[in-house]
Amino acid sequence: MSLLVDAINNSEDLYAGDLRYYFKQLFYSRGANNPYHNIRHSLDVFLKGYDAIKYYKYIPKTYARALLIACMLHDLNHSGRAGNDDINIELAIRGIKKCLSEEDSCYKDMICKWIKQTEFGPDGHVNKHPNFYGKILRDADLSQACSTAWIRLVVFGLAKEMQLPPATMLRMQADFLTKVKFESEWGKEKFTPLIAEKIKEAKD
Secondary structure, X not given: OOHHHHHHHOXXXXXXXXXXXXXXXXXXXXOOOOOOOOHHHHHHHHHHHHHHHHXXXXXXXXXXXXXXXXXXXXXXXXXXXXXXXXXXHHXXXXXXXXXXXHXXXXXXXXXXXXXXXXXXXXXXXXXXXXXXXXXXXXHHHHHHHHOOOHHHHHHHHHHHHOOOOHHHHHHHHXXXXXXXXXXXXXXXXXXXXXXXXXXXXXXX
16 A cells, blocks of 8 residues: 555554544645645645654654644645735634544644644744644644655745745745754754755755
8 A cells, every 4th residue: 555545544553543534634625725735735744744653663652643633634724825824823723623533632732732833934933942743743844845846846836825926936945945944853864964955956
């Protein structure tokens, strides 16, 4: 099976239960077809979170489940308009509170707290002191900048959401990437080496 199917079905038994129910919530969410904050982005952040759980090994299965729900649904019902991060986070939290299953209701406060820690302002993340799980979620979200498809995703997709010409977004990338800082040990090891390559690629 594919990595995505394995992760959603929990084939490696890394967390409690499976996440098929939440995949359905994401699949039919408003924003699933946005230019950047879409289902592809959400599932990629989910897979990065899955990778982090394998990296750390010691994360309890219940917390691993809560983290993966947060990763999968962190942009639930995103408006498709970037620059209003506080509003889009509120949309995600409202959506999660409505769709969270009864068995997962005990994770609600944790999931909402971690998602709030992803809020991005003009000068970087608004919350300067994320906890362990918040760091993983933020790094998984930021890792999109390292994608091999970053021109399609960021230069065209995010530019459309920000209502900017792709050429303008491309010129902004080297400066933005210079300021990107991964905070978890997993993120630093996995993505920091890729940033220098992306800065050079953007400049070239």
